[in-house]
Every structure is written in structure tokens, then in C-alpha cells.
Amino acid sequence: xxxxxxxVEHKYFSAFIIIxxxxxxxxxxxxxxxxxxxxxxxFLYLFDIIIISAFTLEAVLKIITYKKNxxxxxxxxxxxxxxxxxxxxxxxxxxxxxxxxLLRIIAFIPQMKKIVWALIKVIPWIISVTALLGLIFYIFAxxxxxFYWEKFPEWFWTIWNSxxxxxxxxxxxxxxxxxxxxxxxxxxNSWFIFITFVxxxxxIMINLVIWIVVEAMWxxxxxxxxxxxxxxxxxxxxxxxxxxxxxKQIEELKKIILKGR
Numbered sequence: 001x002x003x004x005x006x007x008v009e010h011k012y013f014s015a016f017i018i019i020x021x022x023x024x025x026x027x028x029x030x031x032x033x034x035x036x037x038x039x040x041x042x043f044l045y046l047f048d049i050i051i052i053s054a055f056t057l058e059a060v061l062k063i064i065t066y067k068k069n070x071x072x073x074x075x076x077x078x079x080x081x082x083x084x085x086x087x088x089x090x091x092x093x094x095x096x097x098x099x100x101x102l103l104r105i106i107a108f109i110p111q112m113k114k115i116v117w118a119l120i121k122v123i124p125w126i127i128s129v130t131a132l133l134g135l136i137f138y139i140f141a142x143x144x145x146x147f148y149w150e151k152f153p154e155w156f157w158t159i160w161n162s163x164x165x166x167x168x169x170x171x172x173x174x175x176x177x178x179x180x181x182x183x184x185x186x187x188x189n190s191w192f193i194f195i196t197f198v199x200x201x202x203x204i205m206i207n208l209v210i211w212i213v214v215e216a217m218w219x220x221x222x223x224x225x226x227x228x229x230x231x232x233x234x235x236x237x238x239x240x241x242x243x244x245x246x247x248k249q250i251e252e253l254k255k256i257i258l259k260g261r
Contacts, residue, residue, distance in 0.1 A: 020055075021104050022105075055104075056086075118216040141162040166201075
């Protein structure tokens with residue numbers, strides 16, 4: 001058991017898994033080429049078996065080493081889920097789920113893990129912002145549908161058409177030259193509606209999401225700093241206690257020596 005633990009916790013073991021993930025990235029990229037996938041189909045099949053076997057062996061070794069504690073770590077659960085998906089005899093349309101193996105690289109890069117945890121922590125806030133953004137979309141979709149459906153049915157025939165058009169405007173993709181300017185030729189004052197929407201939906205709401213994520217990451221860094229300080233202080237207390245204990249022992253030795261004289 002101790003031998004397996006040394007293997008699992010060795011730095012070269014993690015490095016080996018990272019190398020496999022990177023090779024998997026490259027092979028999957030090459031497999032998108034139709035010529036390569038046809039010419040080297042046997043190689044791709046064999047490589048897939050090797051990768052699945054390696055990841056399965058890694059999970060088994062970690063479970064043997066950490067037992068129940070293995071499933072207490074979210075990243076281990078994430079890895080285990082990917083391994084299980086890879087082992088399932090699923091049909092072709094769902095085999096694309098095996099691409100999730102590439103996400104395993106996140107567990108080995110601390111900076112990526114921080115970003116993911118920050119995103120997970122702010123999910124309630126992002127849901128609230130998304131709901132607010134949906135409300136803004138709904139209001140502007142009703143307005144633009146009522147105002148512009150007759151002259152521009154390709155963009156505003158139904159509320160769903162308006163939703164998609166507003167989404168394109170929010171992404172700032174050709175919104176001015178190909179959408180707003182043609183509308184302004186018919187409705188000169190329409191610029192006010194679209195500029196207001198861009199200011200609210202794009203510049204305010206998107207930046208609000210970015211601020212929420214950055215704030216969460218700052219809180220995580222602050223928490224880590226506090227934990228380090230607490231550890232240092234705890235270590236300091238232990239050291240002080242050791243010094244006091246040593247001083248008492250020295251005093252006792254002095255007394256014994258003086259009595260001996």
C-alpha cells in the first residue's frame with residue numbers, strides 16, 4: 001500500500017498523466033482531419049484504448065491509496081466521472097463526450113483550478129445577472145418587434161427573431177452597418193433604442209459579470225493568504241511553547257547540578 005502511495009504522489013506520475021493529456025489533445029486535433037482519421041483509424045482506436053486504460057489505472061491506484069477520501073475531493077470526482085464516461089459503451093453521437101478527457105488538464109494547473117472554483121462560487125450571482133439580462137432582452141424584444149416588424153420582418157417578425165437580432169447586436173457583430181444604419185434610414189430616431197440596449201446589455205452587464213468573477217478570485221486569494229498567516233502563527237505558538245519547555249528543563253538541570261555540588 002505504501003509503495004502504491006509513493007507512486008501516486010510522485011511528481012513524475014503527475015507529469016506522466018499531463019503528458020498523456022497533451023498527447024490526447026494533439027491526437028484528437030489530428031483526428032478532425034478526415035484523411036488522417038481514415039488512414040490511421042486502427043492507430044486512433046488503439047490510442048483510445050491506451051488512454052482509457054491509463055486513466056482507469058490512475059483512478060484505481062488513487063482509490064486504493066486514498067479509499068473514501070478519494071471521493072471527498074471534487075477534482076477526483078471530476079476525473080472519475082470522465083473515466084466512467086470513457087468506459088461506457090455509448091453510441092457514436094455520445095462519443096463526443098470523451099472529449100471531456102481534455103478538461104482533466106485543469107486539475108493539474110493551480111491557476112485554472114482557481115478560475116474554475118471562482119466561477120463555481122459565483123454561479124448564484126451569474127444566474128441573477130443572467131435573469132436580469134433576460135428581462136432586459138425581453139423588454140427590448142417587445143419594443144423592437146412592435147416598432148420594426150413591418151419594415152424589417154427578417155429581423156423582427158416575431159419576438160424570437162428580435163431576441164436573436166438583439167443577441168447579434170449585443171455581441172457587436174456588424175450591428176451598426178448591417179442592422180442599425182438600415183433601420184435608421186427608415187426610422188431616424190431608432191438609434192436611441194439600440195445604443196441604449198448596447199450600453200446596458202454589453203458594456204454594463206458583461207462588465208458586471210467580469211467584476212463578479214474577479215471579486216470572487218480576489219476573495220479566494222485573500223482567504224489563501226489568511227490561511228498561510230494562520231499556519232505561520234500556529235507554527236509560531238508551537239515554537240514558543242517548545243522554547244518555554246526547554247527553558248524549564250534547563251532550569252531543572254541547573255537545580256540538579258547545583259544540588260550535586
